[in-house]
Amino acid sequence: MSSGGHLGVVEQAIKSMITVKDYIHVGMETTRDLADDFVDCAKGSEKQIEELKSxxxxxxxxxxDLKQFLEAVEEVKDQASNTNENLNLESMLDNKLKSIVGSKNNPPSEEHPKYQDLIEKIWEIQNPGAVPSSAPTQEMVVDEDLAMTQSEQSTRCPYTGKDMVIPVRNRHCGHRYDKDGIMHYIKTKKSKAKCPVGGCGNTNPMVAADLVEDHELRRIIERKNKQANKRSKQRD
Structure with missing residues (x-):
């Protein structure tokens, strides 16, 4: 098979790997969401809590690993697309992957934001009402309020004007909307439904298949709501 034929296979493989990436992110979110039930049932069982962390x-x-693999595939694809020679793509990919893995100075997995978020959630469940030893100073509270104000716009749906509950991202332009609101918009406008963000260069008619749930933004929204509830209780 020519390099051109192989590239078609590579393109399909990349699409499959991106789907796997989405599954990994869903798995991370599910693990975090299950912490409530898991820790309540396993309170006092350090072994089971460690299994959840694992x-x-x-x-x-x-x-x-997937990120490094995709990086290697993209580099090999770029090299192959610039030549008409028959190349051993498998060997090129293997060498490129080894090079990337060897050159990366990855931080410990325990420093990953998702893992840290899980640790924080477990601590909060095991210590209800407790205040962490690193209590925020007044300056930190002011900074947090400012950050909340700055992020308010990004958590508002550009179509409904309300805070998003389940944020979804447009695959084509990257803009985010509330799932229920934008689905109503698509259903109403049908083939005339375009991205409602002013000045967006995406002219593709919107369909449900273009939308993917934004788990990271949803976590930010949940944390924002949690902080707002804490402030409300403190005022009471």
């Missing part, structure tokens, strides 16, 4: 670390490592 699952998250497995996802972190899979995400890292």
């Amino acid at each position: 699952i998250m670390l497995d996802y972190v490592n899979m995400e890292r």
